[in-house]
Each structure stands twice: as C-alpha cells, then as structure tokens.
Amino acid sequence: MATYDLTPRIAPNLDRHLVFPLLEFLQEQQLYPDEQILKAKIELLNNTNMVDYAMDIHKSLYHTDDVPQDMVDRRVEVVARLKALEDAAAPLVTFLQNPSAVQELRSDKQYNLQMLKDRYQIGPDQIEALYQYAKFQFECGNYSGAADYLYQYRALCTNSERSLSALWGKLAAEILMQNWDIALEELNCLKEIIDSKSFSSPLNQVQSRIWLMHWSLFIFFNHDNGRTQIIDLFNQDKYLNAIQTSAPHLLRYLATAFIVNKRRRPQFKEFIKVIQQDQCSYKDPITEFLACVYVNYEFDGAQKKMKECEEVILNDPFLGKRVEEGNFSTVPLKDEFLENARLFIFETYCRIHQRIDMKVLFEKLNLNYEEGERWIVNLIRNSKLDAKIDTEMGTVIMEPNQPNVYEQLIDHAKALQGRTYKLVGQLLEHAQAQPAR
Numbered sequence: 001m002a003t004y005d006l007t008p009r010i011a012p013n014l015d016r017h018l019v020f021p022l023l024e025f026l027q028e029q030q031l032y033p034d035e036q037i038l039k040a041k042i043e044l045l046n047n048t049n050m051v052d053y054a055m056d057i058h059k060s061l062y063h064t065d066d067v068p069q070d071m072v073d074r075r076v077e078v079v080a081r082l083k084a085l086e087d088a089a090a091p092l093v094t095f096l097q098n099p100s101a102v103q104e105l106r107s108d109k110q111y112n113l114q115m116l117k118d119r120y121q122i123g124p125d126q127i128e129a130l131y132q133y134a135k136f137q138f139e140c141g142n143y144s145g146a147a148d149y150l151y152q153y154r155a156l157c158t159n160s161e162r163s164l165s166a167l168w169g170k171l172a173a174e175i176l177m178q179n180w181d182i183a184l185e186e187l188n189c190l191k192e193i194i195d196s197k198s199f200s201s202p203l204n205q206v207q208s209r210i211w212l213m214h215w216s217l218f219i220f221f222n223h224d225n226g227r228t229q230i231i232d233l234f235n236q237d238k239y240l241n242a243i244q245t246s247a248p249h250l251l252r253y254l255a256t257a258f259i260v261n262k263r264r265r266p267q268f269k270e271f272i273k274v275i276q277q278d279q280c281s282y283k284d285p286i287t288e289f290l291a292c293v294y295v296n297y298e299f300d301g302a303q304k305k306m307k308e309c310e311e312v313i314l315n316d317p318f319l320g321k322r323v324e325e326g327n328f329s330t331v332p333l334k335d336e337f338l339e340n341a342r343l344f345i346f347e348t349y350c351r352i353h354q355r356i357d358m359k360v361l362f363e364k365l366n367l368n369y370e371e372g373e374r375w376i377v378n379l380i381r382n383s384k385l386d387a388k389i390d391t392e393m394g395t396v397i398m399e400p401n402q403p404n405v406y407e408q409l410i411d412h413a414k415a416l417q418g419r420t421y422k423l424v425g426q427l428l429e430h431a432q433a434q435p436a437r
Contacts, residue, residue: 002031004284004312009249013214015172016044017138021218025317035061049082049139051075078140085136088129089149091122096152109158116156127156131166138169147173164193171215180223187216191233209242213250220257221318221333230257235267240274248282251275252312255286256319259344260336285309289341293348299364306341306366313337342367346379350387356396358389 007026011019020041027037038061045054051074055067086093095101095116104119105112116122134149150170157163167190174183193199194208213234220226220233233239234254243250255275258268272294275287283291285308292302313319313334322329342365349361362372376396380387387398 005031005315006249006252007317009247010214010217013211013247015168015215016047017141017143017176018172018215018218019044021176022317025320029315029320031315048141049078049136050141051078053141082136082140085129085133089126089133091120092116092126092130093133093149095120095122105155109156112156113158127153131157131162134166135169138173143173143176146170147177164190167193175215175218178222180219180226183219184223184226184229187212187219195238206242206246209239210247213239213243213247217253217318221253221321227257227261228263230254231261231267235271244274244278244281248278249284251278251282252284252286252316253318255290256313256333256337259286259290259340260333262340285312290344293344297348297352299345299349302341302345303364303366306338306345309341310334310338342375343379346376350396350398354398356398358394358396361396 005026007019007022011022023037023041023044026032027034038057041057042054042061045051045057048054051071055071055075058067058071059065101120104115113124113127130149131153134146134153137149138146147170150166150173154163154166154170157166167186171183171186171190174186190212194205194212199205199208216230216233220230223229230253234243234250234257243254251274254271258271272290275290276295279287279291285305289302289305289309292298292305314331319333320331321333322331345364346361349356349364358372358376359369361376362369365372365375367375377389380389380396387396389396
C-alpha cells in the first residue's frame with residue numbers, strides 16, 4: 001500500500017511540525033520499516049528546537065543511552081536563546097497577563113501602539129520580540145503558548161506580511177492541538193486574505209491556495225461538518241484549477257468527500273468530468289472507482305477497485321482515523337465509503353438495465369445473497385427509486401424513467417453559464433498577471 005501513500009507529495013506543502021502526525025500514523029500502520037520512519041523524524045527535528053524529542057528518537061533508533069555531542073550543544077543553545085527571547089518580550093508579556101491593563105486596548109491598532117508607548121514604554125522592539133518569542137515557542141513544541149502569543153501579536157501588528165505569517169503559525173498550532181473549531185475559524189480567515197484582490201501576486205496566491213488546501217485536510221477530516229466544507233472549498237473554480245495544475249493528488253480527498261456526502265450531487269457531474277480529464281496526471285483506486293462507475297460503466301472493475309479503496313482508506317493518515325468502540329477499533333469513514341460506493345454502483349447499474357439479476361448484482365456489490373437482499377429492500381424502501389423485487393425470479397425490475405427535457409435544458413444552461421464565468425475569471429487573472437506597458 002506504500003504505492004498509494006501520498007505523504008511524500010503532501011509533506012512539502014506542510015509546516016514540518018504538521019508532518020509528525022503523518023509519520024506517527026505511518027509508523028502505527030507499519031507501512032514502512034520502523035528505522036526509516038525514525039530517520040525521517042530526526043531529519044525533520046534537525047530544523048526545530050525540539051532537541052529533547054530528537055534525543056529520545058536517536059536513542060530509540062540506535063538502541064543507546066548516549067547522544068551525539070552536537071545534540072547536547074544544540075540543547076544548551078536552545079535554552080539560552082529561549083531565555084534571551086523571554087527577557088526581550090517580558091515587558092509586553094507582563095502587560096498582556098494583566099487583565100485590567102489589557103482592557104485599555106481598543107480595535108484601533110495605532111491607538112494601542114501609542115498607548116503602549118506612552119504609558120508602558122513598550123515599543124516596536126518589544127512587539128517584534130513577542131513574535132520571535134512565539135515563533136521560538138512553536139519550534140520548541142509549545143503549541144499552546146505559541147498560539148496565545150501569536151493571537152496577541154496579531155492584535156498589535158501593523159505589518160500585513162508579518163501578520164499573515166503569524167496567522168499561518170496560529171493555524172498550525174491549533175491543528176496540532178486538535179482544536180478543530182478554532183482551526184476552522186483561522187482557516188476561513190486565512191482563505192479570505194488569500195482570495196482578496198490585494199494579495200501579493202497571482203503566483204503567490206496560487207501557491208498559498210495549495211498550502212491552504214493541504215493544511216485543511218487535518219481539519220476537514222476531523223471536524224463534524226468537514227466533509228461538506230471540503231467540497232465547498234476544493235470545488236471552487238480557483239481552488240480546483242490549482243489542484244489540477246499543481247496538486248492533482250488532492251483529488252483523492254475531494255473524490256472521497258463526494259462519495260461519502262450524499263447531499264452534494266448537483267456538483268458531482270462536473271467533478272466526474274475533472275476525474276475523466278485528469279486520469280493521465282493522477283489516479284488511485286478511489287478516483288479510478290468513480291471512473292469505472294461513471295465514465296466507463298465497468299462494474300466488474302468497480303468491484304475490484306472497491307476492495308483497493310478500502311485498503312487505501314485504512315492506510316491514509318487523513319481518511320483512516322480510528323475510533324475505539326468498546327473492545328473494537330473501527331474506521332467510520334471506511335464504512336460510510338463502502339456503503340455509498342455500493343449505492344453508486346447500484347444506481348448506475350439500474351439506469352442501464354431494466355431487469356437485474358440480484359445474484360449478479362450482489363456479486364458486483366461484494367455482498368452475499370442474504371446481506372444483499374436485505375440491503376436492496378432497505379434501499380428501495382428509503383430511496384426514491386421506482387423499483388420492485390421479483391422474489392420468484394430473483395430479479396429487481398426497474399420502471400422506465402424518462403428524463404425531463406426541460407430539466408435537461410436547464411442543467412445544460414447552468415453548466416454553460418458556469419464554464420463562461422470560469423473562462424472570464426481565468427482571462428481576468430491572466431490580464432492582472434501581465435506587467436503594465
């Protein structure tokens with residue numbers, strides 16, 4: 001299953017601290033040799049201040065109680081630097097820890113800066129020191145302290161670029177602390193800034209969208225409403241264009257969201273076209289499953305891909321989240337995926353066959369006859385399918401459903417309008433990117 005592991009593609013688009021949860025998952029799944037994972041962890045830690053953690057991994061990797069001298073020296077350096085930054089930021093930290101003093105702050109940043117200077121002798125140097133102190137805390141693995149200081153820094157910072165950097169750091173810290181509601185708020189705030197017309201350049205804008213989508217995977221596959229919101233974000237034209245041009249592997253997560261989310265079908269037809277167009281640039285069992293069902297109508301192939309999809313989900317750090325239920329461990333998304341995947345096969349199969357042999361159908365759904373019969377009875381009862389079961393013949397009979405000409409015309413008009421807006425948007429972006437003459 002390492003063939004389908006996306007960590008090598010995803011990791012370059014994450015803060016190095018966000019890569020650690022992925023490596024932890026891969027280590028638990030034993031997708032790679034343990035030694036390889038530990039070496040990857042040490043390589044990541046070399047550019048952080050988490051020296052104690054690096055020492056522990058070194059001992060585990062080489063089965064020794066000794067550590068290299070450079071690690072010992074690095075720890076002394078980190079402690080000294082932390083103390084220096086703490087002293088530099090102390091005046092502002094002391095102010096922020098005083099509730100009555102903080103009440104003097106207003107929404108007007110210029111007023112706050114002048115007030116801090118006049119009453120507390122706190123100037124730009126102390127504010128900059130707070131940022132450096134927060135950043136250093138983050139690098140040390142103190143995500144809670146870093147998040148608090150970065151939040152307070154943004155309330156005082158007047159430099160838009162530095163404020164944006166602090167927001168990225170705050171988002172990473174909230175993700176690492178698994179504060180999904182707060183992380184979603186920060187994500188939306190960051191998206192608003194990136195999508196604004198005043199954002200630096202079109203090239204940086206595209207790159208920032210790619211980073212944002214990769215970071216969002218942590219949130220969307222843990223937040224209660226995340227599987228809906230990933231469609232809202234990834235399926236927007238600007239973000240979908242970024243995926244197709246620079247990060248096609250993200251199609252796995254958008255495809256999964258469409259499969260497990262039944263209420264997003266209006267956008268689904270257009271997404272199938274994207275899957276069809278991008279089969280050369282990226283494919284895995286999940287995208288190939290959709291191609292089998294909706295592009296090639298290859299139901300035997302879809303059945304095989306369903307089995308592969310199950311393995312992909314179980315070994316994907318974002319999709320394979322386990323939940324402990326008593327003495328059992330389950331992966332809820334896998335169960336939802338397989339249930340809806342069977343439904344997709346059934347619906348499509350029913351559209352092109354009027355009389356269906358249930359035995360043949362159940363083979364394509366990977367169900368035995370008893371399970372399949374119970375499943376199909378519940379499906380017909382709970383859905384809008386105009387079908388009935390002939391138990392003597394062992395068949396499902398589908399009533400012909402003629403498409404409404406007016407609905408087809410409306411759908412085509414909406415699709416044409418959407419493509420027109422998309423083309424106009426691309427032309428405007430291209431025009432803005434051209435240098436003035």
